[in-house]
Each structure stands twice: as C-alpha cells, then as structure tokens.
Amino acid sequence: MSAPEEAIPTLRIGDVAKLADTTPRTIRYYEELGLLPNEPSRPSGGHRLYTQADVDRLREVMRLKHLLGVSLGELKELLTAEEARAAVRAELRRDDVNPARRRELLAQALGHIDRQLDLVHRRALELAKLQKELSETRKRVKRRIRELDAHASGTYAPTPDVEAAGESRS
Amino acid sequence: MSAPEEAIPTLRIGDVAKLADTTPRTIRYYEELGLLPNEPSRPSGGHRLYTQADVDRLREVMRLKHLLGVSLGELKELLTAEEARAAVRAELRRDDVNPARRRELLAQALGHIDRQLDLVHRRALELAKLQKELSETRKRVKRRIRELDAHASGTYAPTPDVEAAGESRS
DNA sequence: CCTGATCTTTACGTTCACGTCAGTTTCTAC
DNA sequence: GTAGAAACTGACGTGAACGTAAAGATCAGG
Numbered sequence: 001m002s003a004p005e006e007a008i009p010t011l012r013i014g015d016v017a018k019l020a021d022t023t024p025r026t027i028r029y030y031e032e033l034g035l036l037p038n039e040p041s042r043p044s045g046g047h048r049l050y051t052q053a054d055v056d057r058l059r060e061v062m063r064l065k066h067l068l069g070v071s072l073g074e075l076k077e078l079l080t081a082e083e084a085r086a087a088v089r090a091e092l093r094r095d096d097v098n099p100a101r102r103r104e105l106l107a108q109a110l111g112h113i114d115r116q117l118d119l120v121h122r123r124a125l126e127l128a129k130l131q132k133e134l135s136e137t138r139k140r141v142k143r144r145i146r147e148l149d150a151h152a153s154g155t156y157a158p159t160p161d162v163e164a165a166g167e168s169r170s
Numbered sequence: 171m172s173a174p175e176e177a178i179p180t181l182r183i184g185d186v187a188k189l190a191d192t193t194p195r196t197i198r199y200y201e202e203l204g205l206l207p208n209e210p211s212r213p214s215g216g217h218r219l220y221t222q223a224d225v226d227r228l229r230e231v232m233r234l235k236h237l238l239g240v241s242l243g244e245l246k247e248l249l250t251a252e253e254a255r256a257a258v259r260a261e262l263r264r265d266d267v268n269p270a271r272r273r274e275l276l277a278q279a280l281g282h283i284d285r286q287l288d289l290v291h292r293r294a295l296e297l298a299k300l301q302k303e304l305s306e307t308r309k310r311v312k313r314r315i316r317e318l319d320a321h322a323s324g325t326y327a328p329t330p331d332v333e334a335a336g337e338s339r340s
Numbered sequence: 341c342c343t344g345a346t347c348t349t350t351a352c353g354t355t356c357a358c359g360t361c362a363g364t365t366t367c368t369a370c
Numbered sequence: 371g372t373a374g375a376a377a378c379t380g381a382c383g384t385g386a387a388c389g390t391a392a393a394g395a396t397c398a399g400g
Contacts, residue, residue, distance in 0.1 A: 012367090012376075012377075013376090013377070013378095014376065014377080023358085023359080024376090024377080025357095025358065025359065025360085026357080026358065026359095028378095028379095029357070029358060044366090045365080045366050045367070045377085045378090046365075046366075046377075046378055046379085047365095047366065047367075047376085047377055047378075048377085048378090063296075063300070064300075066239065066296075067293070067296055067297055067300055069236065069239040071356075071357090072356075072357070073356090099318055099321075099322045102318055103315060103318050103319070103322075106311055106314055106315045106318065107315065109311050110308065110311050110312065110315070113304060113307055113308045113311060114308070116304055117301065117304045117305065117308060120297060120300055120301045120304060121301065123237070123297055124294070124297045124298060124301055126233075126236075126237055127237055127290060127293055127294045127297060128294065130233070130234075130237055130290055131287065131290045131291065131294055134283060134286055134287045134290060135287065137283055138280065138283045138284070138287065141276055141279050141280050141283060142280065144276055145273060145276045145277065145280070148269055148272055148273050148276065149273070151269075152269045152273075182346075182347075182397090183346090183347070184345095184346065184347080193388085193389085194346095194347080195388065195389065195390085196387085196388065196389095198348095198349095199387070199388065203387095214396090215347080215348085215395075215396050215397075216347075216348055216349090216395075216396080217346085217347055217348075217395095217396065217397075218347085218348090241386070241387090242386075242387070243386085341400100342399105342400090343398105343399090343400095344397105344398095344399095345396105345397085345398085345399105346395105346396080346397070346398095347394105347395075347396065347397080348393100348394080348395065348396085349392105349393095349394090349395100350391105350392085350393095351390100351391090351392090352389105352390085352391085352392105353388105353389075353390070353391090354387100354388085354389070354390090355386100355387090355388090355389095356385105356386085356387095357384100357385095357386095358383105358384090358385100359382105359383075359384070359385100360381100360382085360383070360384095361380105361381085361382080361383090362379105362380090362381085362382105363378100363379095363380095364377100364378075364379085365376105365377080365378065365379100366375105366376080366377070366378085367374105367375085367376075367377085368373100368374090368375080368376090369372100369373090369374090369375100370371100370372090370373085370374105
C-alpha cells in the first residue's frame with residue numbers, strides 16, 4: 001500500500017492561502033482563534049507546513065462561516081464540537097473501548113451533528129420562505145406582463161425580451 | 171371606507187426600535203446609509219414619526235441582511251432596486267401610462283426580482299447541499315449506534331435516549 | 341407649567357475580521 | 371554562499387456596523 005495514513009505536510013502557508021482562496025494573515029488569525037483544530041507542523045524552522053486535509057478543513061470553516069453567517073466566535077463553538085467529534089472518531093478507531101463507552105461517544109457525536117443540522121435547518125427554512133415569497137411576487141409581475149401583451153396585441157407590437165432580464169453570468 | 175391609503179405616522183423611533191427588535195441608533199444609521207427608502211416625517215419638532223409600513227420595511231431589511239449575509243452596502247444596492255420597484259408600482263397605479271411604458275416598467279421590476287431570486291437561490295442550494303451532507307453523516311452515526319445496540323443486546327442494556335440529543339427549544 | 345422620559349445631532353469609542361508594515365529569519369535557486 | 375522570495379512575529383491601521391456619551395430640544399402626563 002503506497003497510500004500513507006497521513007500524508008506528509010508539504011504545503012506552505014502561501015500555498016494553502018491560494019488553494020483556499022484567502023490570505024496567509026487570515027490563516028494565522030484563524031489559527032490564533034483556535035478555528036483550526038490541528039495545528040500545523042513546524043519542522044526545524046518556524047515555517048508552518050500543511051497537508052491537503054488542512055486545506056479542506058480551512059475551506060470547510062470558511063464555508064460554514066459563509067453559509068451560517070455566524071461570527072468567528074460562534075463558529076468556534078461549532079468547530080469545537082467538530083473537534084470533539086474527531087476525537088471521538090479517533091477513540092472509536094481503537095478497538096479496545098467497551099461497548100458502553102462506544103455508545104456514549106457515538107451519542108455525543110450525534111448531538112454535535114444535530115446541533116449543526118438544527119442551525120442549518122432553520123436557515124434553510126427561512127431562506128425557502130423568502131424564496132417562495134419572491135417567486136410569488138415574480139409570478140404576479142409576469143402575469144401582468146402577459147395580460148398587457150395579450151390586450152395590446154394588434155395595437156402595440158409586444159417586445160419579447162423579458163426572460164433575459166436580471167440574469168447574471170455563470 | 172375608513173381605511174386610509176396611508177395611515178398617519180404615529181410611531182416614534184423608540185417604538186419602531188422595539189417593534190423591529192433593534193435600537194434607535196441602528197435605525198438612524200440605516201436611514202443615513204439610505205437603506206430606508208422613504209424618510210420619516212418630521213412634523214413641527216425634529217422628531218421622526220413612522221408608520222407600521224416603515225416597521226415592516228425595516229424588518230424586511232434586517233431579514234435580508236440576515237438571510238443573504240450581505241454588507242449594508244450591497245444590501246443598499248438590492249434595496250435601491252426595491253425602491254425602484256416601488257416607484258414602478260406607484261407609476262403603474264396611475265392609469266394614464268401607455269402600454270409600452272407599462273411593459274417597460276414591469277420588465278424592470280421583473281429584473282429586480284430576478285436579481286434577488288438569483289441570490290436567494292444560490293444560497294438555498296449551498297445550504298441544501300450542506301444539510302444533505304450533515305444528514306448523511308448523521309445517518310451513518312445512527313446506524314453505528316443501532317449496530318452497537320443490536321450486538322450488545324443481552325450483554326449490555328441499551329440506553330435508549332439517543333433521539334433527544336442535540337435538540338433545542340421551540 | 342413643570343418634570344421626566346424620549347428625541348435631536350455631534351462626536352468619539354468599540355468590536356470584529358482582518359490588512360499592512362517593519363524588522364528579522366528561513367527557504368529556494370543559482 | 372548569496373540573492374531574492376516567502377514566512378515569522380509583533381504591532382499598529384482600517385472599514386463596517388454599530389455603541390455610548392454629551393448637551394440640548396421636545397413631547398406626554400399630571
């Protein structure tokens with residue numbers, strides 16, 4: 001097997017910044033706040049070295065921040081839970097824990113997940129509601145346009161470029 | 171008909187703050203930034219007087235800020251569009267606009283709505299994806315718990331209070 | 341009409357989430 | 371081994387989104 005359990009850290013902070021589309025400053029700041037559970041290795045010189053897993057975690061942190069719209073402080077709470085989950089997984093990987101303990105750990109993990117799911121779910125509901133409202137307003141407007149076009153047909157030539165309005169690149 | 175088109179403004183800034191669950195400072199700040207399209211009336215004294223419609227608009231602004239996670243600057247852009255829509259509605263209410271103009275106005279309104287919908291839609295998709303991921307992780311954990319309980323039955327008494335983990339009030 | 345609560349503007353203070361600079365050290369390439 | 375790029379640790383700066391304090395004007399109730 002040539003796939004090592006944990007790849008050797010080889011990425012420098014600038015590389016990580018580019019890969020995660022952010023800056024070294026932000027990475028150090030997040031580390032300072034404790035948002036990045038496992039600190040980077042620092043062989044010999046003081047330079048931080050990261051793995052791809054670190055990049056993924058960083059991206060996930062930024063994603064949560066973006067999607068949940070929470071402060072870095074609140075985010076840390078959530079990630080502390082995540083970290084606990086990681087610890088749980090580590091302990092679970094060893095086969096020498098008794099079933100009672102195993103169950104306790106799994107129940108904890110479940111609690112952490114549920115906490116995040118709860119947050120996400122609330123937001124999703126709110127967003128869905130907003131989306132629905134906007135969609136209905138949109139429908140009404142479109143209906144009025146159709147009515148206008150129908151009534152005006154023969155009198156004014158309908159200008160049929162409505163669908164293209166309000167589109168963004170992508 | 172005893173329902174006036176526009177109710178007389180009677181709410182003071184402190185009332186509005188309480189109704190919208192914010193502070194007078196924030197309201198003045200938003201007004202300063204131009205986030206509140208129609209400025210409050212100021213009869214005789216310099217005190218601002220608001221209507222319930224103003225409260226609703228303020229709440230809507232705060233809601234958008236919360237749900238879309240945009241800066242007040244970006245939010246202003248969106249609300250400027252909203253304002254334009256309002257102006258459109260006002261012009262449309264008068265019956266003396268010719269159909270071509272009417273159609274143009276409606277098309278504009280549609281564009282503004284689509285712009286907001288686009289934003290909301292993107293976010294909703296991202297959130298849904300996150301939710302799905304979390305849900306699947308949750309399933310896996312629950313499955314492991316069930317397996318554990320099944321295997322342990324007879325040896326250890328299963329502790330069946332897992333569903334209650336990580337719940338919040340409401 | 342008087343008093344206390346609420347409002348006004350002006351202005352400075354604060355927290356968050358980084359940006360930026362300085363001086364030094366370490367890595368990479370030649 | 372030496373130049374240049376990148377990283378290190380402070381430290382101070384900054385824009386956004388308000389909070390807070392001051393000094394005065396205004397409003398609502400008795």
